[in-house]
Amino acid sequence: MGNIFSDRISDVPRSFIREILKLTADESIISFAGGLPNRDLFPLDEIKKAANKVLDTAGRDVLQYSTSEGYWKLRKWIAERYESKGIIVAPENILITSGSQQGFDLLGKTLLNEGDKIIIEEPAYLGAIQTFSIYRSKFFPIPLTMNGIDTDILKKITTEENIKLFYCVPNFQNPGGISYSINNRNIIASLLKNKDTLIIEDNPYGELRFLGEEKPSFYQLIPENTVLLGSFSKIVAPSFRIGWIVAKPEIMEKLIIAKQASDLHTNYFGQRIIFQYLNDNNIDEHISKIRQAYGKQRDVMIDAIRENFPEEVQYTQPEGGMFLWVTLPEGLSAMEVFQQAIEKKVAFVPGDPFYVNKKDVPTMRLNFSSVDEDTIRIGIKRLGEVLKSMLS
Amino acid sequence: MGNIFSDRISDVPRSFIREILKLTADESIISFAGGLPNRDLFPLDEIKKAANKVLDTAGRDVLQYSTSEGYWKLRKWIAERYESKGIIVAPENILITSGSQQGFDLLGKTLLNEGDKIIIEEPAYLGAIQTFSIYRSKFFPIPLTMNGIDTDILKKITTEENIKLFYCVPNFQNPGGISYSINNRNIIASLLKNKDTLIIEDNPYGELRFLGEEKPSFYQLIPENTVLLGSFSKIVAPSFRIGWIVAKPEIMEKLIIAKQASDLHTNYFGQRIIFQYLNDNNIDEHISKIRQAYGKQRDVMIDAIRENFPEEVQYTQPEGGMFLWVTLPEGLSAMEVFQQAIEKKVAFVPGDPFYVNKKDVPTMRLNFSSVDEDTIRIGIKRLGEVLKSMLS
Numbered sequence: 046m047g048n049i050f051s052d053r054i055s056d057v058p059r060s061f062i063r064e065i066l067k068l069t070a071d072e073s074i075i076s077f078a079g080g081l082p083n084r085d086l087f088p089l090d091e092i093k094k095a096a097n098k099v100l101d102t103a104g105r106d107v108l109q110y111s112t113s114e115g116y117w118k119l120r121k122w123i124a125e126r127y128e129s130k131g132i133i134v135a136p137e138n139i140l141i142t143s144g145s146q147q148g149f150d151l152l153g154k155t156l157l158n159e160g161d162k163i164i165i166e167e168p169a170y171l172g173a174i175q176t177f178s179i180y181r182s183k184f185f186p187i188p189l190t191m192n193g194i195d196t197d198i199l200k201k202i203t204t205e206e207n208i209k210l211f212y213c214v215p216n217f218q219n220p221g222g223i224s225y226s227i228n229n230r231n232i233i234a235s236l237l238k239n240k241d242t243l244i245i246e247d248n249p250y251g252e253l254r255f256l257g258e259e260k261p262s263f264y265q266l267i268p269e270n271t272v273l274l275g276s277f278s279k280i281v282a283p284s285f286r287i288g289w290i291v292a293k294p295e296i297m298e299k300l301i302i303a304k305q306a307s308d309l310h311t312n313y314f315g316q317r318i319i320f321q322y323l324n325d326n327n328i329d330e331h332i333s334k335i336r337q338a339y340g341k342q343r344d345v346m347i348d349a350i351r352e353n354f355p356e357e358v359q360y361t362q363p364e365g366g367m368f369l370w371v372t373l374p375e376g377l378s379a380m381e382v383f384q385q386a387i388e389k390k391v392a393f394v395p396g397d398p399f400y401v402n403k404k405d406v407p408t409m410r411l412n413f414s415s416v417d418e419d420t421i422r423i424g425i426k427r428l429g430e431v432l433k434s435m436l437s
Numbered sequence: 438m439g440n441i442f443s444d445r446i447s448d449v450p451r452s453f454i455r456e457i458l459k460l461t462a463d464e465s466i467i468s469f470a471g472g473l474p475n476r477d478l479f480p481l482d483e484i485k486k487a488a489n490k491v492l493d494t495a496g497r498d499v500l501q502y503s504t505s506e507g508y509w510k511l512r513k514w515i516a517e518r519y520e521s522k523g524i525i526v527a528p529e530n531i532l533i534t535s536g537s538q539q540g541f542d543l544l545g546k547t548l549l550n551e552g553d554k555i556i557i558e559e560p561a562y563l564g565a566i567q568t569f570s571i572y573r574s575k576f577f578p579i580p581l582t583m584n585g586i587d588t589d590i591l592k593k594i595t596t597e598e599n600i601k602l603f604y605c606v607p608n609f610q611n612p613g614g615i616s617y618s619i620n621n622r623n624i625i626a627s628l629l630k631n632k633d634t635l636i637i638e639d640n641p642y643g644e645l646r647f648l649g650e651e652k653p654s655f656y657q658l659i660p661e662n663t664v665l666l667g668s669f670s671k672i673v674a675p676s677f678r679i680g681w682i683v684a685k686p687e688i689m690e691k692l693i694i695a696k697q698a699s700d701l702h703t704n705y706f707g708q709r710i711i712f713q714y715l716n717d718n719n720i721d722e723h724i725s726k727i728r729q730a731y732g733k734q735r736d737v738m739i740d741a742i743r744e745n746f747p748e749e750v751q752y753t754q755p756e757g758g759m760f761l762w763v764t765l766p767e768g769l770s771a772m773e774v775f776q777q778a779i780e781k782k783v784a785f786v787p788g789d790p791f792y793v794n795k796k797d798v799p800t801m802r803l804n805f806s807s808v809d810e811d812t813i814r815i816g817i818k819r820l821g822e823v824l825k826s827m828l829s
Contacts, residue, residue: 046661050691051553051572060697081501084497084498084500084501092492093489093492096488096489096492100481104481107676108676109476109479109676110675143703144700147700150698150699154443154446155442158443158444175694176698179695209441241438269438283502284500284501285704286535286700286701286705302567303446305564306449306538306564306567307568307699308700311678312535312704312707313677314676314677315704315707
């Protein structure tokens with residue numbers, strides 16, 4: 046047979062992260078490459094209780110097909126959680142998705158024509174880049190600063206171009222580890238007000254703050270222009286693949302059609318278990334444990350970096366989330382560092398896959414959530430040695 | 438904001454089935470409209486045991502992120518099941534999907550450019566029509582006969598047109614209830630051999646045969662041209678949303694990229710439960726129970742139709758699956774029958790949504806799997822009265 050593939054898939058390269066994860070399957074390698082939550086914190090016993098309770102009380106109903114919108118009680122729980130944070134959302138405006146990744150896909154399907162223009166952060170979350178690439182959008186990356194995106198560039202781009210979407214992770218960004226300041230959020234909101242640009246506000250890590258103050262959501266600042274994405278992957282467990290989209294009714298209607306066409310509905314047993322778990326336990330106490338652990342792991346990593354990395358290497362100091370972003374002196378390719386690091390049995394993600402039009406960048410992502418404190422110290426020491434030898 | 442939607446989603450109408458299901462939420466209505474398996478047959482106790490065993494033995498690992506390809510042991514189980522039926526498939530060539538519906542989406546994403554030509558059955562499964570519509574393919578419907586598709590028309594179309602895909606449900610078709618004869622399959626295989634047309638062979642009901650002999654799969658007849666879809670929804674339970682695609686390595690590689698971009702991976706706890714269930718129980722015994730029950734329900738429905746429907750009404754006599762297809766005298770719109778039937782508290786799906794370019798067709802789908810025998814008798818009697826009064 047000849048070439049049978051669609052143009053959209055032919056344009057998307059193999060995932061570099063997948064290749065890295067293959068390399069790091071070697072257990073002697075200390076890996077800061079993953080994006081995994083700390084498995085030791087998963088509420089195993091509580092999930093087991095919840096699963097049994099669901100099967101005992103709802104019986105065979107939890108094994109049947111269910112609605113495309115998602116389990117009503119779970120949607121209501123999410124709405125109430127938002128309300129407790131001062132964000133008003135009707136449960137009807139919440140669609141349960143098979144993880145946030147499906148959120149990107151449904152939004153791409155519903156909103157993007159080929160060539161539609163989309164602003165992303167630079168560096169940007171690669172799962173979103175991959176999905177929006179499939180819908181053949183045109184990317185306008187805006188560099189991240191320590192306080193958010195560069196709003197001068199935002200102003201310029203939104204004046205010159207007809208921008209359909211602005212995709213962002215304002216809290217503890219992946220991969221950058223930075224958060225948008227209140228001022229930065231306000232400027233962005235005022236620049237986009239009364240424009241046809243829709244903000245895709247992706248907030249998987251928002252609950253994982255271990256330092257600083259909570260900031261207002263774009264959904265609060267300009268609700269008309271904002272679609273909000275959330276997930277249980279980082280606060281309960283990722284294996285269930287349960288996230289959600291908050292969107293106004295006109296968009297919801299189209300998203301539901303796209304959801305039906307994509308997988309009919311998100312696995313229902315998982316939705317029921319997550320709801321039962323949330324209903325029967327104190328999620329704030331659980332989140333507080335995760336925050337403490339990740340905060341400690343982050344501190345250990347920063348201390349180890351301070352001690353072991355050459356002085357000219359810069360890094361972000363995240364107030365939450367799971368990632369820290371390292372910038373090497375200009376001219377040093379993180380990809381080359383990666384090759385040498387693997388030989389010293391330590392791994393990370395070189396910056397390249399987080400950019401849409403740059404190669405051999407001098408940046409890298411380190412994950413601190415899935416590695417224990419002692420291992421972080423050893424791994425950062427190894428990485429420091431590699432960097433010192435390459436910079437000397 | 439102006440019109441922000443993509444062309445692809447603007448073209449897809451609201452699902453008519455969703456509207457019907459809303460009407461039939463009224464519990465006094467007997468519904469043959471659904472496409473649900475019989476909930477009484479779900480192996481609840483066994484699923485509960487499997488869930489607990491998975492949590493007890495694998496612990497927190499089942500709550501973590503997993504691979505895009507799916508759980509290896511489940512893929513291996515599927516490969517061995519095929520082998521037991523004489524179909525040779527390597528586990529590496531099996532991708533676990535979030536139900537067969539996601540299979541359509543991944544194949545659309547991977548294979549279809551706008552305007553690509555795709556042959557479907559007439560009538561066709563509407564979930565597939567919906568997804569392939571989103572990828573803006575051009576449909577060539579080929580009428581179903583009692584023995585498969587009309588191969589004269591297939592020959593004509595494949596000679597005149599460059600057809601990318603042929604989507605079919607050769608066993609106990611939804612909605613038609615018919616199966617392709619061996620002869621029909623052989624003719625189709627010989628017509629498509631050495632052509633660039635890929636067969637999407639969707640087989641969700643294949644295991645649910647209560648009459649007749651098993652027929653060879655297109656995957657056996659022309660493996661090079663065939664992608665095979667399967668599902669646990671009808672033989673275990675649908676709520677987990679677990680299906681699979683069998684495809685050759687070149688296609689698998691692209692499907693995995695599409696899978697990653699669509700939802701990273703199918704819910705892992707569900708995959709583990711299904712595998713544990715399959716491993717610890719005799720699935721053939723369970724399937725045999727489903728076959729017996731559905732076979733009995735089908736017989737009851739056919740007997741009731743024979744007794745209650747006007748003579749000029751025709752219907753298929755399925756050898757398996759969940760559906761029976763009714764053809765009314767030409768000129769009678771099943772949509773009008775539907776309106777009157779609802780008043781008499783009985784529902785079905787009028788044929789319209791199963792066609793891409795016809796309206797007010799005189800055909801309708803009846804589901805016999807999700808309604809008990811006594812209720813089938815009452816419902817068919819009511820429907821017979823409606824038909825008699827409309828035809829008199």
